[in-house]
Amino acid sequence: MGVVYRAIDHLTGQLVALKQVIAQDTPNLMDSENGGGRHFRLALAQEFKLLASLHHPYIIEVKDYGFDDQNHQPYFTMELLENAYPITQVTQNSSLQEKLTYLVQMLQALTYLHRRGILHRDLKPANVLVFQGQIKVLDFGLSTMQDRNTSQSSITQTAGTIAYLAPEVLMGSTPSESADLYAVGMIAYEILANQYPFNDASVATLINDVIHTYPDCSQLDISADLALVIERLIQKDPEARYPTARDAIHALETAYGTPLLTNTIATRESFLQSARLIGRDSELYQLHTSLKNAQAGIGSAWLIGGESGVGKSRLLDELRTLAMVNGALVMRDYSSHEAQTPYHSWRAILQWLGLLTDLNPADAGLIKLLVPDIFTLPTHDPKTASELEPDKIEARLLHMLEQMLIAQNQPIVIILEDLHWASSESLSLFAHLAGMTKDLPLVLIGSYRDDERPNLPALLPDIPVIKLNRLNDQDIAQLSKAMLGEAGKKADIINLLQQETKGNVFFLIEVVRTLA
Template structure:
């Protein structure tokens, strides 16, 4: 403070700006111009002059710094030795920059948009690029900043001035570092700078840029810590907290840039500042798609090859199909068949099954290229690095492409997986949820990076417990997170949607699916659903998937219990009952009982046939596919679709009541639940 109003070397000190670890900063004037002058204490600088005279390492470094001339780098204009209160000091004169430090902008949440943040950050990159290219003593040429941080960046609009570059290098030449003391700002220091600040290269600045971008986008820092030793340990040994934890809408591209910049090893970061800049300059707008929300039924395939051949002799409409990837090894003809133009094919990657150790019981799963190695199971911990996530996504999407998918499905897992139990420090649901969101982001980026995939659609795979949707916070989180990403649609599997679902759970399940479609404008497919899917279509949902009178629900237990088989027994679909009925193929007594009351089926494939022929597998599949596709067409052409389905429910209840010799009230109680919910859902 004693320098105020004093004049040294022609500079009049007018205002104290602040103090740091190396000294103090003042505002000064000379010949009508403003300057900022950094005053270093004797110990930091003058010892070098005493030992080596005027031609010393510090003076050479400062002379290089004074050659810097770039709009985003503060200009060093002069340096001299003098006294502050009779204490020998060193004075470094800089141009005075108008504006506010980035640190202050972050603290008061003044960065209003992602666009503004990226614009400022790109200018910071240009400044660092100029710094790295100045001829000097690091890597043959260039200056490493060494102490880059928001406090050392002045922002004025979107323009920046980077301060204090090279200062840490100057101080590093002094005896201070020989004592083992750490120089720099630990929070913004790279692992290698913390370990040995004398032996770093320009990639250390890249790490620091990652911390700064993280803080600009989230207003948080990459690590939680209580003290300096804990911070240093985390910088050197722990992954950063994913930025999406604090900023859910962060672009996947920016999050991955941060992850790459914050790699522990310099070689894993970008090679240089030019490579980093090129990543930001490669942004390309993704063409906006018009989404088809018209009603559709998606047939989940299981050995329907010959039935499909017959079906297309009688039908011309394109058929939507869902082919599980594991079937490719046993059903090669069916796979070849659905690659024709009369199909719109979704390939289910079946990734959900790799989270359970029972996957080893299925040969087809073990043959998939993304099957975990060494008998591992997929867990959030197994896929904890972004590199591993990217590799996993690439294998999944490439396999779907190989199998002829028209619509890709992002890797998905059951978020309420009961194999991983919660603890005081662990919330598995949150971890699974976060993982699948990240995999969706990676899938979008990967698809968009491959020209051959440009015309393909990508649906987000979502697999949840239906009961969780009764928690409005969870439901809102699901809607908020999944609606934020530019996929082309959603396929949602929900455990607990069956004939025993309560009105509360059913209401919130339907409400969540309808809102997801309504607010995104993208199609939502309810995965593995019974005739309730027709009701969802009547409410405006784009579609539902089911097998030919099988695969009508999703249950985690099917993947956990190796003794429990899939629902592969023969079932016959009765439109009059809005459901499928188990029929014994050799003695179709129940089929005859129901038909004697409701009348025999008059569809294209059952008319005039004996019950034994009707229930044969191929005919049964044809009957189901034909009946359901006809019902979807009817709903599509009906004006009041919701009222139509309510009438269908009432008619089905009356038909059950006519079949007292076969059914009791409990057998159709699910229809009463449907009726109650559909009368109230909007």
């Protein structure tokens, strides 16, 4: 259950969709003494980790997650789909090829989810939208919240879901990939017939039809071969349906006689980039431990070094999600070789903290003076800051940064990437803040290419370095399988990847891209 709002991300200026989840049975999710709250928060954390890891052109993108300040209710922010409509509405006057293309895109989204071991569980037209000419699947992965807020007494309010629920699930069986495919079949029938096949005015009648009645596919205005595909998707026996979503795609294309699969660069990339983190267990454990220490008030600073393409950003992606689901505020910025301002590496961090903190005009003016292209800030007075002597600016900035961090009242993770391009001023601020972390609930992390700036640790001598090496042969084999499925287990492919990439993750993905 939840409410969706149209919102503005003040850090980027972008419009987003914000979904607030109503967790009615848990009065205080943030109460550490509340066992139920802790359990539910952990379950929510796992749900978010799932959602945040999904990147596919036919699946809505989840951007951020948190708990609101007033009621401690969880929320997600997602890409805003303006002028998006349910697939059944959009296809009322569409050609047969357009309808089948949308069905194939829905099946491609399921192929992606199922390969990652994820079930949708609630496919229905309201959760399959058409946006700018392509499918967007949404509202999946929230089974924890759905289970917690659904009871037998509310079944009369869920006819819309029952209409696409597989018969075996309705009778108590565990949901499966086959149940998702049944829902696709029912949606397919509805868009091809321009009407739902059963009488949904009565919940009791609808349940009986879902369990016992077969829609008449021979009445659809399609070929006999296509009708057989739809019939197989909506079989009452899950074993009689297609084994996988990809098998269903192949059957649709064969029956139609024309390729329908929209295998774009984006769809191929989704499989390559979504593979689980491999070969970095010890490094992630080290960073996870530092996060736990920060939650206890003992911060730390780290440098993540490695050659270009070795996987530094991927490791930090994993840490970001881990930190967010454990209640930390995560801020991230990037250095650029084209930056002209002294503290450009801190641009997003200063803006973010400026939005979260009640700054006085002079402090806000100092931020604006140092980073003039910041998108938005509270009322600011750059005149006072401009009168500061140059050697006092950094001391003032460091003090202000410390006060803003303390004001957050929660663990904080700051990630600055590409420090090999950082200015001397940005590095000096990084070094001074690193010296203060032991008294703050802060994990400060900077990544850099050690093949471009190998002397960076010498400039930051008191900060430990986590060195990322190339993947070994065993890791390459695991990553090959994760990205290519069963084909990635073949010895000739693994040998090719080992020989051509020598374990560099970027090179490995580039080679796999040519094979996908």
